[in-house]
Each structure stands twice: as structure tokens, then as C-alpha cells.
Amino acid sequence: xxxxxxxxxxxxxxxxxxxxENGELIEKWEIPTDKxxxxxxxxxxxxxxxxxxxxSRSLSSSDIIGVGVGxxxxxxxxxxxxxxxxxxxxxxxxxxxAMEEKLDGIKVIPANDANVAAYGExxxxxxxxxxxxxxxxxxxxxxxGVIIGGRLITGATGAAGEIGHIRxxxxxxxxxxxGHTGCLEQFASATGIARLAAKRLAAxxxxxxxxxxxxxxxxxxxxxxxxxDAVAIEIAQTFGKYLGKGLASVAxxxxxxxxxxxxGVSKAxxxxxxxxxPEFEKxxxxxxxxxxxxxxxxxxxxxxxxxxxxxxxxG
Amino acid sequence: xxxxxxxxxxxxxxxxxxxxENGELIEKWEIPTDKxxxxxxxxxxxxxxxxxxxxSRSLSSSDIIGVGVGxxxxxxxxxxxxxxxxxxxxxxxxxxxAMEEKLDGIKVIPANDANVAAYGExxxxxxxxxxxxxxxxxxxxxxxGVIIGGRLITGATGAAGEIGHIRxxxxxxxxxxxGHTGCLEQFASATGIARLAAKRLAAxxxxxxxxxxxxxxxxxxxxxxxxxDAVAIEIAQTFGKYLGKGLASVAxxxxxxxxxxxxGVSKAxxxxxxxxxPEFEKxxxxxxxxxxxxxxxxxxxxxxxxxxxxxxxxG
Numbered sequence: 180x181x182x183x184x185x186x187x188x189x190x191x192x193x194x195x196x197x198x199x200e201n202g203e204l205i206e207k208w209e210i211p212t213d214k215x216x217x218x219x220x221x222x223x224x225x226x227x228x229x230x231x232x233x234x235s236r237s238l239s240s241s242d243i244i245g246v247g248v249g250x251x252x253x254x255x256x257x258x259x260x261x262x263x264x265x266x267x268x269x270x271x272x273x274x275x276x277a278m279e280e281k282l283d284g285i286k287v288i289p290a291n292d293a294n295v296a297a298y299g300e301x302x303x304x305x306x307x308x309x310x311x312x313x314x315x316x317x318x319x320x321x322x323x324g325v326i327i328g329g330r331l332i333t334g335a336t337g338a339a340g341e342i343g344h345i346r347x348x349x350x351x352x353x354x355x356x357x358g359h360t361g362c363l364e365q366f367a368s369a370t371g372i373a374r375l376a377a378k379r380l381a382a383x384x385x386x387x388x389x390x391x392x393x394x395x396x397x398x399x400x401x402x403x404x405x406x407x408d409a410v411a412i413e414i415a416q417t418f419g420k421y422l423g424k425g426l427a428s429v430a431x432x433x434x435x436x437x438x439x440x441x442x443g444v445s446k447a448x449x450x451x452x453x454x455x456x457p458e459f460e461k462x463x464x465x466x467x468x469x470x471x472x473x474x475x476x477x478x479x480x481x482x483x484x485x486x487x488x489x490x491x492x493x494g
Numbered sequence: 495x496x497x498x499x500x501x502x503x504x505x506x507x508x509x510x511x512x513x514x515e516n517g518e519l520i521e522k523w524e525i526p527t528d529k530x531x532x533x534x535x536x537x538x539x540x541x542x543x544x545x546x547x548x549x550s551r552s553l554s555s556s557d558i559i560g561v562g563v564g565x566x567x568x569x570x571x572x573x574x575x576x577x578x579x580x581x582x583x584x585x586x587x588x589x590x591x592a593m594e595e596k597l598d599g600i601k602v603i604p605a606n607d608a609n610v611a612a613y614g615e616x617x618x619x620x621x622x623x624x625x626x627x628x629x630x631x632x633x634x635x636x637x638x639g640v641i642i643g644g645r646l647i648t649g650a651t652g653a654a655g656e657i658g659h660i661r662x663x664x665x666x667x668x669x670x671x672x673g674h675t676g677c678l679e680q681f682a683s684a685t686g687i688a689r690l691a692a693k694r695l696a697a698x699x700x701x702x703x704x705x706x707x708x709x710x711x712x713x714x715x716x717x718x719x720x721x722x723d724a725v726a727i728e729i730a731q732t733f734g735k736y737l738g739k740g741l742a743s744v745a746x747x748x749x750x751x752x753x754x755x756x757x758g759v760s761k762a763x764x765x766x767x768x769x770x771x772p773e774f775e776k777x778x779x780x781x782x783x784x785x786x787x788x789x790x791x792x793x794x795x796x797x798x799x800x801x802x803x804x805x806x807x808x809g
Binding site: 348 | 568571577626638640642643645647648649650651652653654655656657659660661663664672673674739742743744746747748749750751777778779780781782784785
């Protein structure tokens with residue numbers, strides 16, 4: 180039996196996983212992400228943790244097929260962080276060769292964290308059984324990962340799948356973090372839903388349980404939807420209209436079999452999909468209509484599963 | 495030396511090409527497309543023409559690496575025309591196996607015609623030297639082909655690259671051929687530009703050479719732009735705004751290095767790109783900004799070059 184490691188590097192912790200050659204998780208653990216000194220210790224910390232694990236299990240380099248790594252920034256096909264990683268303090272550098280040097284030549288395959296999570300959902304989660312998958316992460320922002328024919332699409336600079344910045348509204352005047360206006364992220368992220376809710380409540384005096392919400396966030400909105408609150412339903416419809424429209428554009432370009440919706444907002448459950456699917460159908464080019472919608476299943480483990488999967492199936 | 499055939503099946507003619515194993519064109523010719531009887535003779539005609547050519551050059555099956563085929567409809571990875579081909583009268587069927595049977599087992603690789611032309615522009619045309627290419631065809635409609643990491647993206651049903659149906663305007667009330675409103679094709683195709691021109695001329699009495707144009711088409715518009723006609727420039731700006739915006743969405747999803755613009759409208763030349771690029775830059779997610787723009791170079795031969803290329807580099 181041979182083995183694989185996955186390391187999903189986040190702004191607070193690095194999630195690590197030890198897998199067998201069939202992609203089954205044997206053990207997972209976390210180490211803190213040390214962002215001091217422009218994050219220069221992170222690579223050594225991650226490699227050190229992997230080597231410790233190998234030692235404790237009496238494994239040598241030849242027992243390890245490879246290490247998959249997810250990092251919060253654009254990563255190109257050569258393993259270069261083409262724009263660095265702002266959240267970690269990293270400048271542009273070749274993550275692949277940096278890790279391979281510290282791991283005595285064990286093969287390292289790095290990719291963008293959202294793409295890696297998408298890959299995880301394809302191999303073991305909501306997209307299992309499919310080879311043409313778009314994973315959509317509705318968190319603080321809106322991220323995405325595109326897998327076509329079983330292969331992760333990274334693009335020219337590793338920025339493929341940045342679907343949160345597709346323009347879905349020409350009237351919007353508020354600015355997105357990226358500097359533009361009308362981006363999907365402004366309507367479909369957790370932040371975006373909170374913004375839609377505040378705007379809707381300010382528009383008139385219609386009664387709504389949301390007026391008494393302690394925190395007016397995406398959870399409050401979908402909880403109120405489940406309680407049949409009319410104003411909350413309107414907000415969810417607006418969210419669904421924008422997300423459906425944005426994903427229709429995605430489908431016109433890459434024609435996936437399935438969209439897998441994850442991230443904090445997706446904790447609302449299946450009801451969320453019911454607001455998105457009809458709007459998607461309304462906007463998508465008819466031959467691309469067949470795409471299904473499912474919820475992500477792996478939560479925070481999607482990244483490590485994807486890391487292992489990349490090594491086993493893409494490497 | 496081994497050889498490759500390419501066959502680009504269109505509604506009027508089938509373009510055929512005979513290539514060496516380096517992808518160099520040795521000979522090209524055409525046969526009419528026989529659309530009678532739901533196009534049931536087309537496969538035999540194409541295979542017959544290929545076999546004749548083999549005979550005249552004293553070649554046997556073992557001299558042929560394969561045959562690439564472009565067809566006007568969605569083609570999935572198994573070579574099935576998933577929606578048939580309306581223009582040829584074809585229903586759903588497996589084009590790959592149908593042709594392989596008639597060609598004594600020579601390997602056949604079919605793909606959508608727009609995708610094949612995109613592939614041709616990557617290997618020998620405007621996208622040469624790049625592996626992440628989106629080819630855009632501005633003809634009667636707007637088609638596209640997406641190549642990432644040197645591989646053609648076909649998607650779940652072979653409908654990937656249908657970028658003409660990305661929604662770029664929420665105000666439009668006229669219907670697109672696909673049944674929706676506000677599709678890119680309604681503004682950036684030859685037909686779309688003619689429509690924009692007619693609308694602009696009707697809006698007021700501003701003087702323009704276009705008022706005397708025999709035919710108010712895309713060519714007339716760009717000829718007038720070259721003569722510094724202010725109204726024509728406005729029309730081209732509107733065209734550029736919509737195309738730039740649509741391609742920005744495409745870039746957010748697949749992050750190409752280069753867009754290669756072809757089709758009848760592209761005969762306007764480099765001046766066309768000058769209306770698109772600044773609008774693209776305005777809308778695209780900043781990390782995807784690097785994409786360049788170039789004109790297609792192979793014209794009607796893009797398809798046969800792409801057919802040969804698929805066999806040599808994808809097969």
C-alpha cells in the first residue's frame with residue numbers, strides 16, 4: 180500500500196490529511212498558520228508536519244505517491260503562486276519546488292484552495308460520479324472551481340473559476356472588493372445576502388421577523404424563509420435571480436453536468452437550491468440546461484480530499 | 495511518414511484536408527453536403543472521398559493516424575451528436591463509430607465545428623504558441639471554442655463554448671434565436687451589428703454615411719468607422735461594450751491567455767479589437783486581465799487544421 184498527503188493552507192490553520200492510495204482518509208489534523216515574517220515559515224511548518232507523520236508511521240519517501248497542496252491564491256500549472264497570497268503574506272514564488280526541496284523530492288502538486296475544494300467535492304462529495312463539475316463557494320465572497328472531463332481548469336494565471344466577479348447587474352453603484360460594480364459576489368455571498376436584506380428592509384415598513392433579528396445575516400434570512408416570512412422570501416428570490424443568472428453564464432462557457440454549492444451560505448440546505456435552479460433555467464442557453472444542482476458534502480474537509488485526489492487522479 | 499485527414503462538415507460543403515504527421519497541409523478539397531434524406535448520405539460521402547484520396551495516393555489504413563471531423567452541433571466526448579445537427583438534418587447518433595465502420599477501423603475524432611476551428615487557430619493560427627485560448631466566431635451568430643491547457647473543452651453535452659448566449663443586457667426586449675433576451679449574439683454577431691446600426695440611425699437625424707449605405711451591415715459599419723464617421727463609431731462602441739463585457743465573464747470562468755476573434759465580422763481587421771479590448775479591461779476580474787486579443791488567421795481553413803490537430807495532439 181502507498182500513501183498520499185493533502186495540505187489545505189488557510190489564513191488561520193493548515194488542514195492536513197493522510198490518505199491511502201484509494202483516496203480513503205486515514206487521519207486528519209491541523210497546525211496553526213504562522214503568518215509572521217510574510218509567512219516565510221509556513222512551507223517548513225507544513226513539510227515538517229508531514230515528515231513527522233511519516234516518521235511516526237515508519238514511512239519513507241518511496242511509500243508516498245505525492246503531496247497535494249491547496250493555497251489561497253492563483254497557482255499556475257508549474258506550481259507558481261502567480262499573484263502571491265495576500266492572506267498569508269506570500270509574494271510570487273514557486274510553491275511546488277519550495278516544498279519538493281524540503282520533502283526530499285516527494286512530488287508536490289499545488290493548486291488554488293477553491294479549485295482543490297472543488298476537486299474534493301468531485302471525487303468524494305456532492306459531485307461524486309461526475310466529471311464535469313462546477314463547485315461554487317458562497318462564503319464571505321463567492322469562489323468557484325471548474326472541473327471538465329475530470330481535470331481541474333486553472334487557466335493562464337491560475338485565476339480560472341473566479342466566478343464571483345462575473346457582472347450580473349448594470350445598475351449597481353456600490354463597489355465590489357475587486358473595484359468593479361455589479362459583481363455576482365455583491366449579491367450571492369454571505370456579505371451580499373446581508374446587504375440585500377438590509378436594503379430590502381429599508382425600502383418600506385413591510386412586517387418581517389428579520390426586523391427583530393439580532394444579526395441580519397444569510398442564516399437569519401434563510402431561517403426566516405423556512406418560517407415563510409414574505410420579506411425574507413423576496414430577499415432569497417433576489418439572491419436566486421443573481422446566482423442563477425451568473426451560473427447560467429458559467430454553463431454557457433463550460434457546460435457542466437452539475438453545480439455543487441458549498442460555503443457557509445449553503446448551510447441553509449436544499450431550500451437554497453430551490454431559489455437558484457428556476458432562475459438558472461430561465462437564463463441558460465437551452466442545450467446547456469441539463470445541469471443539476473447539489474449541495475457540497477465535505478465541508479472543511481473538501482480541501483484535503485481534493486489535495487489527495489489531485490495526486491491520485493491528476494498527477 | 496504517416497498522414498492525417500480533416501473533414502469540416504458544413505451546411506453547404508464539406509471541406510477536406512490531407513495533412514502530414516507534422517500537421518502540414520498537403521492538399522485540400524471540397525465536396526457538396528448532401529442534405530437530402532435527413533443527411534443520411536453525408537457520412538458515406540465523406541468516408542468515400544477520404545478512401546478515394548487514399549487509393550489515389552496508394553495509402554493503406556496503417557498509413558493513416560486518424561481522421562478529425564468537425565460537425566455543426568454538440569458532440570460529446572464519446573463522439574455522439576447529442577442534439578443531432580439541425581442544419582444537416584441529422585438526429586442524435588454516434589458519428590465516431592459510424593465513420594470508423596466505413597473507414598475500416600481508422601480512428602475518427604469528431605467535435606463541434608466551432609470548437610474544431612478554435613483548435614485550428616490554436617495550432618496554426620492567431621492563437622499559435624498558446625495553450626489557453628478562447629476563439630470567438632462573429633458570424634451570423636456568435637460561437638466560441640475554449641481550449642485550456644491545450645485541450646478542447648467540450649463539457650457535459652458538447653455545448654461548452656456557447657458564449658453567444660451569455661446574457662449581457664437586462665433591458666433588451668427583442669428575442670434571440672435561442673428564445674431568451676439580452677444574449678451577446680444579439681449585439682456582437684453580424685446580424686446584431688446590423689440591428690444596432692438600424693436602431694442608432696432611427697434614433698435621431700445625425701448625419702452619417704451609413705444613411706446612404708446600400709446594405710446596412712457589419713462591413714458598412716466598420717468601413718464607415720475607418721472613414722471616421724461619428725455615428726458608426728458610436729455603433730462600434732456599443733458593439734465593443736457588449737462583446738468586452740461578455741468576454742470578461744468568459745475570462746472570469748476559464749482565464750485564457752488570448753482571445754482569437756474570427757468570423758465574417760472580424761474581416762474589419764485590427765480596428766475591431768480596439769473597440770473590444772478597453773471594454774474587456776473595464777469588466778474583467780483584475781487577476782484575469784492579462785488576456786490578449788488577436789484576429790483569427792486561417793479563415794475557412796481553421797476547421798480542417800483543427801481536425802488534423804485534434805488527431806495529432808489530442809488523440
